[in-house]
Amino acid sequence: MIKVLAAAVLFAIAAAQAQDKPAAAPPPSWKQGMTKEQTESTLHPFAIEVTGKAAKDLPVDKLKVPPGFKVEVWAEGLPGARSLALGDKGTVFVGTRQLKEVYAVVDRGGKREVKTLLKGLESPNGVVFNKGTLYIAEHHRITRYDGIESRLDNPPEAKIVVDGLDPDNQPGHFWKFLAMGPDGKLYFNIGAPGNIVMPNYMQASIMRVDPKTGVIETVALGVRNSVGFDFNPKTRELWFTNHGRDWLGDDLPNDTLHRVSHKGANFGYPFCHQGDTPDPEYGKYHSCKEFDRPALKLGPHVAPIGMRFYNGKMFPAEYQNNIFIALRGSWNRTVKRGYNVMRVVLDDGGKVVKYEPFLTGFLVDEKADPPMWGRPNDVLVMRDGSMLVSDDQNGIIYRISYVK
Amino acid sequence: MSARALVAAAALAMASAVSAADPKAGESKAAVCFACHGAGGNSTNPVVPSIAGQPAQFISTSLYTFREGNRKDPQMSPIAANLSNTEMNDLAAYFSTLKPVASTHRASADNAQAGPGLAEKFKCTQCHGRRMLGQQHIPRLAGQQFEYLRAQLRGFKAGTRIDLDAKMSESAQGLSDKDIEILVDYVAGLGVQ
Numbered sequence: 049m050i051k052v053l054a055a056a057v058l059f060a061i062a063a064a065q066a067q068d069k070p071a072a073a074p075p076p077s078w079k080q081g082m083t084k085e086q087t088e089s090t091l092h093p094f095a096i097e098v099t100g101k102a103a104k105d106l107p108v109d110k111l112k113v114p115p116g117f118k119v120e121v122w123a124e125g126l127p128g129a130r131s132l133a134l135g136d137k138g139t140v141f142v143g144t145r146q147l148k149e150v151y152a153v154v155d156r157g158g159k160r161e162v163k164t165l166l167k168g169l170e171s172p173n174g175v176v177f178n179k180g181t182l183y184i185a186e187h188h189r190i191t192r193y194d195g196i197e198s199r200l201d202n203p204p205e206a207k208i209v210v211d212g213l214d215p216d217n218q219p220g221h222f223w224k225f226l227a228m229g230p231d232g233k234l235y236f237n238i239g240a241p242g243n244i245v246m247p248n249y250m251q252a253s254i255m256r257v258d259p260k261t262g263v264i265e266t267v268a269l270g271v272r273n274s275v276g277f278d279f280n281p282k283t284r285e286l287w288f289t290n291h292g293r294d295w296l297g298d299d300l301p302n303d304t305l306h307r308v309s310h311k312g313a314n315f316g317y318p319f320c321h322q323g324d325t326p327d328p329e330y331g332k333y334h335s336c337k338e339f340d341r342p343a344l345k346l347g348p349h350v351a352p353i354g355m356r357f358y359n360g361k362m363f364p365a366e367y368q369n370n371i372f373i374a375l376r377g378s379w380n381r382t383v384k385r386g387y388n389v390m391r392v393v394l395d396d397g398g399k400v401v402k403y404e405p406f407l408t409g410f411l412v413d414e415k416a417d418p419p420m421w422g423r424p425n426d427v428l429v430m431r432d433g434s435m436l437v438s439d440d441q442n443g444i445i446y447r448i449s450y451v452k
Numbered sequence: 453m454s455a456r457a458l459v460a461a462a463a464l465a466m467a468s469a470v471s472a473a474d475p476k477a478g479e480s481k482a483a484v485c486f487a488c489h490g491a492g493g494n495s496t497n498p499v500v501p502s503i504a505g506q507p508a509q510f511i512s513t514s515l516y517t518f519r520e521g522n523r524k525d526p527q528m529s530p531i532a533a534n535l536s537n538t539e540m541n542d543l544a545a546y547f548s549t550l551k552p553v554a555s556t557h558r559a560s561a562d563n564a565q566a567g568p569g570l571a572e573k574f575k576c577t578q579c580h581g582r583r584m585l586g587q588q589h590i591p592r593l594a595g596q597q598f599e600y601l602r603a604q605l606r607g608f609k610a611g612t613r614i615d616l617d618a619k620m621s622e623s624a625q626g627l628s629d630k631d632i633e634i635l636v637d638y639v640a641g642l643g644v645q
Contacts, residue, residue, distance in 0.1 A: 076619045090578055095589040095617070099512045099537040099544075104472035124470045127537060146616065148520075219618070418588060 100443030174226030185224035289352035302345035350386030351377025354426030362433025478546025505552035554595030559641030567638020594642035
């Protein structure tokens with residue numbers, strides 16, 4: 049009883065103090081959109097190992113792939129390794145988000161040499177290689193490095209493709225993925241400025257820029273946070289992954305896979321999630337019927353990042369034109385799931401007919417904190433048909449091959 | 453061409469295998485740390501933190517932020533400037549295995565009583581844990597040096613102490629000077645287990 053009284057008195061004192069003090073701190077951006085009941089939640093995003101972690105310190109033998117496949121450590125010592133791009137001469141370029149580096153990995157007959165290619169960049173998450181040029185998307189700009197592969201130890205100066213993409217330098221989903229379209233244009237995302245907020249007219253979008261002219265166009269709107277896309281080699285259509293909002297509970301909304309099948313596509317954020325779920329706050333302003341629906345629901349809060357169509361020559365025939373998606377989450381659910389590379393099978397019309405795990409074993413204990421020891425971030429199909437998977441938690445790249 | 457994008461001389465490393473984090477290797481480099489952080493990593497200097505038994509990821513992340521210039525300190529910055537990632541991981545592995553000893557600090561009765569409520573109100577416990585023992589990249593605050601803790605909170609509030617994800621800077625904005633005194637007094641007096 050005394051305890052209860054003391055607590056009540058304390059509460060009264062705190063309340064009285066609160067009135068003649070400046071307002072309490074705004075929540076960190078990842079907490080934005082919590083309900084009142086959720087403010088005591090201990091769920092939190094996980095921080096990467098900024099100095100990297102050695103494969104020898106990790107249970108990499110726990111990684112599993114389907115029968116006939118093999119997974120191994122391909123390169124390590126790349127803290128924060130995220131987006132992957134392949135050069136004409138076989139160099140693998142690796143972008144980072146929390147760090148400021150871009151790496152280059154050169155295969156020297158079974159041994160990989162890791163070079164820190166560029167330093168001091170602003171969240172250089174997006175990397176793509178095309179016709180001898182490496183393009184890099186930072187928070188605020190897209191640049192090009194011509195002839196990079198013959199100058200890995202002495203890279204050329206960056207040339208600007210487009211600048212001024214992040215004028216406010218505020219928190220938000222403003223790190224960028226970068227892909228080269230079949231139209232010769234660079235596709236990139238500008239995410240939402242918070243968890244669930246009304247975006248301004250350039251935000252929550254996928255855009256493209258013509259590297260020759262610098263002209264920008266909008267490709268899709270209502271996209272909260274996409275950090276992975278690729279083009280269907282059969283139809284040349286853009287497909288992308290998207291992160292749904294947080295704090296709608298363990299099972300809502302799903303993160304999603306999307307197909308851009310027409311001009312002016314809008315996928316609903318912040319009004320409608322996963323194509324069918326009105327937002328509790330913004331849902332009253334637009335109906336879900338107005339928006340394009342996802343091609344596939346990927347699971348709640350699983351944080352899909354990189355995705356690639358597989359058209360290599362190593363995996364069995366049924367893997368042709370499958371989509372592989374790296375799931376980097378979840379954190380925003382009490383029972384964790386995800387942390388796999390997933391396989392999506394499409395039929396001839398581009399409809400999803402199967403969605404199943406391909407690389408598993410990172411998730412160890414769905415109720416532990418942390419629940420996992422590694423996080424898949426991007427996938428890349430190599431010339432021999434094998435597949436690389438980056439893990440930014442540890443700064444490791446794995447290789448998956450088919451051995452029968 | 454922005455100075456931010458200046459190209460660095462390519463750092464070369466044979467990366468076919470990175471050696472495991474080695475507490476023994478960390479120990480062999482730790483003498484310079486003991487000079488300020490105290491024998492066994494338990495500080496007796498009010499402005500220097502104890503690092504014994506801190507989460508390994510917190511130690512490596514701290515060293516990284518000193519090396520990269522996110523966090524600045526006249527003593528720590530030059531020491532971290534020359535450390536490789538492997539050396540940081542070795543030091544983190546070593547210090548995380550050492551036994552923490554609480555500071556001799558005793559909170560005033562009033563602050564010991566008011567502290568838990570404030571720690572809840574300002575969400576300190578959400579990341580640092582109910583007993584302020586830390587986890588992953590988040591430090592143990594329990595039993596930490598009083599002056600050090602106060603300087604950090606004041607720095608976060610003033611925007612002079614930067615953390616990688618700005619969570620602390622945001623969280624400290626609403627703290628009054630009096631809140632800081634109460635919180636720090638309370639936390640410094642907590643047991644380390």
